[in-house]
Ligand SMILES: [Ca+2]
């Protein structure tokens with residue numbers, strides 16, 4: 001087979017390639033959509049008149065917060081007055097800060113946080129059953145102010161039966177978990193209606209003073 005191009009026949013190694021027979025025509029005619037010029041949305045004020053980057057306005061659409069404002073959950077908020085080593089927001093059970101889990105009878109673990117005024121901090125840790133286990137979790141808080149302390153029980157199987165110890169008071173969490181509350185720490189015991197007493201324990205720490213207060217606490221099972 002010979003090609004019609006005499007300039008390529010001099011090189012016998014190039015004429016044998018059958019894959020170069022079809023060159024696609026330049027089909028670049030698809031860019032004539034008449035609607036392509038109307039992509040600009042006239043209703044661009046989707047932020048409701050809230051200038052992005054300013055206080056209480058969005059910061060999640062390519063904008064950053066002005067000055068010392070912080071971007072939290074897509075909204076610019078004022079700079080916190082205090083350190084927040086535990087991570088905020090953690091103001092309800094759903095946003096509880098996950099702590100390392102512990103096993104029944106192990107040494108207490110330590111954690112730390114900070115109160116930015118009168119606020120609530122939530123934590124949760126997995127308390128795992130052991131061969132010999134008295135199911136008596138304890139949380140002890142060290143802080144310069146009074147700290148309302150609650151522990152609520154969410155059994156992995158079955159329903160929790162909670163017994164408040166050390167003078168603590170029975171209480172239900174906002175999401176309906178049973179638990180116990182006390183000042184500066186809390187002791188309790190619990191069972192699960194079936195299965196082993198392994199549970200997620202929700203810790204609620206509440207400060208009532210408008211102060212910047214760091215704190216530490218230990219937790220165990
Ligand atoms: Ca806090």
Ligand SMILES: [Ca+2]
Nearest residue numbers: 090091120121
């Ligand atoms: Ca908090």
